[in-house]
Amino acid sequence: MIDEITENKIRAPRCGVQDIFPNEYRIESSWPMHNLTWKISKYSQTSKLSPNQQRLAINQAVNRWAEVSSLSIQETKYNPTLDVRFEKRFHANHKPFDGKGGLAGHASFPPGHYVHFDDDENWIIGTIGGLDLETIAAHEFGHALGLEHSDEPKSLMAPFYQTFPADFKLHPDDVAGIQRLYVNESDFVFVDNGDVIDGRNGKKMAVQSLFPGGPDWVEAAVYSKDFHRAYLFKYDRSWAYTIGYDGQFSLVNNSPKLIFNKDVYSPECAVRYNAKYEHILLLKGSSVVYHETLFRGFKNKTVYYIMAPQQC
Template identity: 30%
Template sequence: MRLPRSLISLLAVTALCVTAPALDPQDFLEKYGYLHHDHHLHNAVEVQSAIREFQWLSRLPITGELDGATLQQMAEPRCGVSDEGSQQIWAQRVNVIFTGKTLQQRRRRSARQAEKWSKHHLTYQIVNWPRHLSLGSVRLAVHTAFQLWSNVSGLVFQEAPKGPADIRLAFYEGDHNDGASNAFDGPGGTLAHAFLPRRGEAHFDMAEKWTLNGHKGHNLFMVTAHEIGHTLGLEHSPVRHALMSPYYRKLGRSLVLSWADIMAVQQLYGKPSNNRPVRLPGQVLNAALQEWEFSELQSQGDTAGLPLYCRGAFDAITMDQSGTVLVFRGGMYWSVSAKGGVSGPLPLRERWSHLPQAIEAAAFSPLDSKWYFFKGKRMWRYTGNVLDPNFPRKSSELGMPRHPDCAFYYAPLGHMVLFKGSRYFVLNLKMLRQEPYYPRRLSDWTGVPQGTNGALTRSDGRLYLFKDQQFWRFDPVKVRVTREGLWAKDLSWTGCSYVPRSNNIL
């Protein structure tokens, strides 16, 4: 029985308008192995059982109903590997711990030819990589991800740049000859998928914004480490904070591999030769990856001598009172003078101490000549380079959202504006509180897309918004977008073009 779409819509509305999954819920359950693909309609009992299994793996209350939390979880970016059989395989692993015996009856994993490699020395190859990351950065992330697993098991990995290799990693867009169900869907949705031993491949969606450390976008190291787990024969895990959860973990303070991850790989490949697993905290790896990326940015630029952010990846952008544009990426920033000269990258925290390692939004306000930075659930405010007293402040205290897409001062309102998803928020900078009657729908800004990663207002009063490699110019008088294009190519004041400036600059 296919669930009525009216019921699904009603559930979404009653759950405070949570984001609906990209797929119809039943299609989602079929895609990820909870319901079998066939031409027959599923009855209510089958659908309810599938929902319960999904909720179990996602660590949600097991209700068997498509409630708001379940629909929202379905909409989160995740691994494209099927969850089929995860519950039975997990039960088997736990049974081995307590009884030392393997369960005799369990559902076979479809399309899985082998559960483990027959050897412990494996080679890997990086076939290609995203244009906005250097090969050196990608190699480091991949090497570190493989090392994570060898630290806790009897496996040894070696890169084979020219192949052949046991495990191959590649980036693709859309349909890439893996079958329609494995076609990549662009930003969000499925980020990557992998195949178990024998085929030994991991594929990543080229259209995603991949990053090396924990700033905006998807952490390439964490996603790679997860997909490597699949190439070794590991299924999705129901354990909270497990690396092998179908919904990718953040690189935080905790240990990257949970006890469940270690148990799973050791049951297949044994313990490391020294019998003492090396477990690394997330903040140690994050610092190492960020230091490497900073070194890469300082030593390498584009072939044309342009700053690396011109390849289309930055976290925030703003402009100060002198007309200098500042572009932020990870723990670094660049300055582009009003005349077009670029300086940087420079360490973010050398200029603004007390900031986190990376930010999600930044804005300079001409109203009070202060700098505002946002990351997670906090906001920092600086006078020049000095952090103001009583900062950082919790965003919730100000009525602002966590993890904003972008922030900017907007003169027609006389306040700071923050975009987050399908809504925008207005912050009164004098009172440091949200203006009444907000948040409102982003549709008020005609033509502006969701998910912009930066915004600033030029001296002519027009607002520029950025998302990946595109920009939108918003006219506050006409109250709509009047132009769009590729910012690195079309906007010389971003520091990505050596075209002489003229009276016709955008």
Template identity: 30%
Template sequence: MLRFFNVLSLVTLVNADNRLISNDLQATMYLANYGYLIPALKNISSSNALLFLVSKEAYRHAIAEFQSLAGLEPTGILNEKTLEWMNKPRCGVPDRDYHAPSAATPPLTRRKRFSVEDRNRWTKKHLTYDIKTYTSQLSSSEVDHEIARAFKLWENASVLTFTQVTTGQADIVIRRSTVVLTAKATWAFTFWLTRSHLFMEARLIFTSTNLLHVAVHEIGHSLGLFHSTVPSSVMYFTDKSYDPHFKLSEDDISAIQHLYGKNERSNGGYSEGNYHDNSDKEFKELKKQLEETTSIVEDLKSKLNGILGKDSIPFIRHRHFIVKIYLNSLEATRKPVDIGRIPTSCEDLQRMGNTLNGVFLVKRSKKMETIYCDFSPNGKKLETWIGTADVKSAPTYFYVTRNFSLSSDVGPIPFHLALVNAGNAMDLKTGIFTAPKSGTYFFSFTGMANFPQSSSSLLRLGVGFFLNVRQVGRSFVDEANSVNFQKSQLTLQSTFGLNEGDRIWLQIIFMASGVSLYDNEWHYTHFTGFILDEDLSF
């Protein structure tokens, strides 16, 4: 089965003054590239010929089509908002197959949500895939795991099943692309005619999170799905920010089920809908059983009280004594005591009404700890300590880089690109990290010093950590008798105990004449940090 497929897009971010698409000619090339105008137009080098071949009506209709996909008012006019959307990071697959509008085509006001192509659907339900090349940024086992998760999302929502193979001809082959970008390239893509190839751009810095997002989107294309007009959809055409609850949207599920049907398997497969339906049924059944059990216990308790009397417990032995103790335990559990704070021991848990032995989390002075509580009457030891628990009120970690060299001391070193910034504690423009919570933090810096030619004098570059206004660490590299453009690496790592609101930054502390902190689009400057332990004293 031959399938037509695109390579994953990679976008170069630029500012408003250096926008890649800023006029009608560039917009025409963009629209031809993504299925709104005749695809052959993108191969025409003459700007005059290009604009001559496109009628005003066709151009206006193409603009309106793109505006509709982006959720804008379909005016058909290339305005600032439309240019902003054309310059967003996006997938390189065309948004649609090109269809020339007729003279009677009405003004476009609304597109259907998902878009599929029946002729691109697979004619079989079980598909195989083979990962031919891996990214160096993740281990092969991590890549295998994330790709399998991506296929599983589509499998859970449809009748399709997927199996990874390493020999023979797979239905879907996944490779790493080696597309080369120029400084002015907006995105890179390549068309490939084969059974079905997925390409992961070599210069995109992958984490397990964005690999999952990208793989799910591109697999959707290989299954016959076009781009959706729903922003929450996995198949939306622009890049998305990190989502810890990433899953298929209702629009994605409707699209894949339109092509292949619902998942009706009973051997562990489930769709988003029937998963929640089954959970509701199980919850109602458990609730009914609990109500019936409570009624039986209350009836038994009433009968035992009538036979034994409330004051006869000390003199009752054997089974009657055990039953009465059990009933009293149930009563205590149903009526917890409010101790006015988070429990700190098994004693506190017992006062709150807990009677069942087990493992519990309790709050010590600054950390959460795990303990085992034995509430049985003949227990030898009420509390057994197990260990500390890694509990954080919110995730805090970042990884930032620069895009060009720095040749002077500008105070805190600023950064240009955040690969991750959970908690938004790192300010890119100022280069300053502000601790959102008190606790222990780890920071690591790696940079590249660039030296000019030197006959004998010692040239040096030094970088230091600053906590608030005080220097708390430094690293330097020096060279003598260097050749022009000689490079040397310097690193700096440290662990700090920070209070909420403390600020950490990197700063050049000495720089010889002609020396610079080297960087370009390949990113040689790396600054990362994360919280190790949070101080939970409150």
């Protein structure tokens, strides 16, 4: 016997991209560039939504991903990175749709270029009387940007489409996935010691404005996109920050911590070299210190005197 909850899941509109479990967010591939374009080359012929309403829904969908990553995703009139089409049943060489209900959309992972929606569905803006184009487009564009399905049930990238309020925010699981793909270590550029440029918006500001509770100026810094953490270094101290789904940095509770090895006081450079275990090297002159960062803090280990890189 199938219970009511399971039956409702089976009957719910869902994405046509194949599931790969278990895990929370999963990544498939990514675009080498962060400036992408999209265009609707075939509008819905059955929806009551006008072409402008369809374009607006797609634009709002892609902006949800761009707002929490280093991506720029703009509409174009020319050859796009991502081609949006409303299709029925069999179309080109792609997986066929199945009429109203069932599969509502599918998209290719990078470097594929298509995002398709089933034109037998009743596309609307909102949650009553049909399928909300913005929400489902946001899901399909998640695939087009490189995300697989997540087994986090509240995630936008869960395989079954869900109902969200108009002002919904991406689930932290969605944000973690897209930032794993599209947050560069160069997104935060420190200049003149006391200022930092936030590469997500190009704004220059005081270090403490972006990193509350941090130093007034910085001698070395490194950002870990795998753990969504930033580490700042000044003289004999180090500050660790986490970045939230809203893009804001928060100081880790036990920061700042003392750099115990005097050879790398006022480090010239910080280099991340082991993503799995979150290891950082501090460099100064010919001194290289293995700076192991841990969830509850960080500590120094052995000092190695080797030929240091000429540039950091």
